[in-house]
Amino acid sequence: MARYHIETYGCTSNRGESREIERRLRDAGHHRTDLAEADVAILNTCTVVEKTERNMLRRAEELEAEVADLIVTGCMALAQGEEFADIDAQVLHWEEVPTAVTNGECPTTTPDAEPILDGEIGILPIARGCMSNCSYCITKFATGRIDSPPVEANVEKARALVHAGASEIRVTGQDTGVYGWDEGERKLPELLDRICAIDGDFRVRLGMANPGGIHGIHEELVEVFADNEKLYNFIHLPVQSGSDDVLEEMRRQHRVGKFREIVETFDDRLDHWTLSTDFIVGFPTETDADHEQSMELLREVRPEKINVTRFSKRPGTDAADMKGLGGQTKKDRSKAMSELKMDVVGEAYGSMVGERHEVLVVEEGTGDSVKCRDGAYRQLIVQHAGEHGVEPGDFLTVEVTGAQSVYAFATPVSTPESDEDLAIAD
Structure with a gap:
């Protein structure tokens, strides 16, 4: 879990976006702190006049000198991102900031894993913990192994959210794909089927599921998607790298072949669906060839939603003891993948015009x-x-x-x- 410092400049809209960033970070188990103690700083910028722009650049330079990782977002970042080219920072749309802060880690649900109604959106944590042992992730120290409540208990929580007025149920967890593993059976397809059977007019979104947890139930799972109109045809499947060598060093429970099998199964069964995936660039053992494999996988699979995270060390993790890559190398690879990402995602949304x-x-x-x-x-x-x-x-x-x-x-x-x-x- 990361400690973050956030600064917001400009209009009410910027302040609202910063509040949403913080809400998502808190939901994922991260903590706000003073700049001196922060793992990452977030600068939400304004670009009203030239003087403001100069102030934003100066403040970005100051923050860069204070923290290991800097994220720049807001109006100036989006309109004039090239102005930050000489600063070691990730320049992102505000909606991408929470994922970038996580460093590829699993989200951390609230300690009591109880549902929350936020406006029209019902947040349903279905379990706590995971079955992974990723070398870069600090979340596992806080959550431990998977602990899955019974299907019926989660269905009742979902029903309560619908009755309370939720029009969208977001099924969340560290790794939703391994729900039920602690009981000897992966129960995610059954759970989603039963939630969709609840009376009411609402939609269901499945949260992050690691490829290693989904593979083996992906054929059964895609049938649940095909059979239930209430279930968004969307799956967040973080591959993290296109190189099997890097995935092994990360101690991920999948290899690229399994990821491809899942994607191909969904492609074959669903006419329209969204693949969301994550890449970590600049892992300590990542070579130029490894990075190019990730770029090639992104070109081939063409996900509609892509999160690109520049690797940073988390204290106490095995990856923190590895000799890291230079900051410029990570920056260059992050920039290259982010540019490719914008082309891929922009093409996906552009193809919708007129529909x-x-x-x-x-x-x-x-x-x-x-x-x-x-x-x-x-x-x-x-x-x-x-x-x-x-x-x-x-x-x-x-x-x-x-x-x-x-x-x-x-x-x-x-x-x-x-x-x-x-x-x-x-």
């Missing part, structure tokens, strides 16, 4: 906008939501009108009001 999709409005965005998710959990932004009478919890049909690198813009072609009028007319 119509059924979406769920999950939360408010910046200004008068809302964030929506289609059946494959791709993010679509509807602007001027108030004019359309659209708010979180609504289901509607939209047409995709434009795309950015990590999301698309859409306009409603049916709204909750129009659907209600049609029902009355019928």
Whole structure:
């Protein structure tokens, strides 16, 4: 788990994004601290005037000298990211920041692993702990081995969230794919099936599942996806490297072949689905050839969501004792993969323009906008939501009108009001 320091400059929108970053970091078990004690610093920037830009660059330089890892986000990072080229920092969209802070580690659920209702979103931790022993991960020291409550207990928690008003259930855990291993049987397909059978109009998103845990149940699992419209066709499958040699040094429980088998199975069975994956660049034993294998895997598989994390040492882990790569090497590899990532993801969202999709409005965005998710959990932004009478919890049909690198813009072609009028007319 990381200790983070965050600084926010600029408008209310920036402050709201920083609050969301912090919420996700806290949910993942990370802790805010003073700069002197931080593992990572997060600078949320503003770019209103030239003087502000100079101040942002100066502050980034100061933070770079104080911490091992610096992440720069916000308006200046997105509009003028090249200005930070001489600073040893990751320049990221704010939604990518929480994953980058984790250093490829599993998320850490709340100590009591109880569900939480956050607006329309119900957070359902289904278990605590994992079955892995990754050489770079400090989370295992806090959570231990997998501890899986009975399926029925988790179904009742999900039902309570739906009855409390959740329109989206997020199934979370350190590694959802190994749910039930401590009882001698992997029970994730059964759990998802039963959650989807709960009465109500809601959607279910499966949280991170390591390839080593999913492989062996992936054929059964994909049938659950195919059979349940409530389940987003989305899976977060962190491969971490395209090199089997690096995966061995990381002590990951899979190799690239298993990852490919899972992806191919989902490709064969589902018409539209989203693959989310993670890469760690600059692991101590990663060679140029290893890095190129990761780049080639990314080019071939072309996930719709990609998290790129620059390796950093966590105290007490075995990887912390390895001789690390130089900071410039990690920076160069991170930049190369991040550029490829933007091309791959941008292509995926660009291909949606002109299409119509059924979406769920999950939360408010910046200004008068809302964030929506289609059946494959791709993010679509509807602007001027108030004019359309659209708010979180609504289901509607939209047409995709434009795309950015990590999301698309859409306009409603049916709204909750129009659907209600049609029902009355019928």
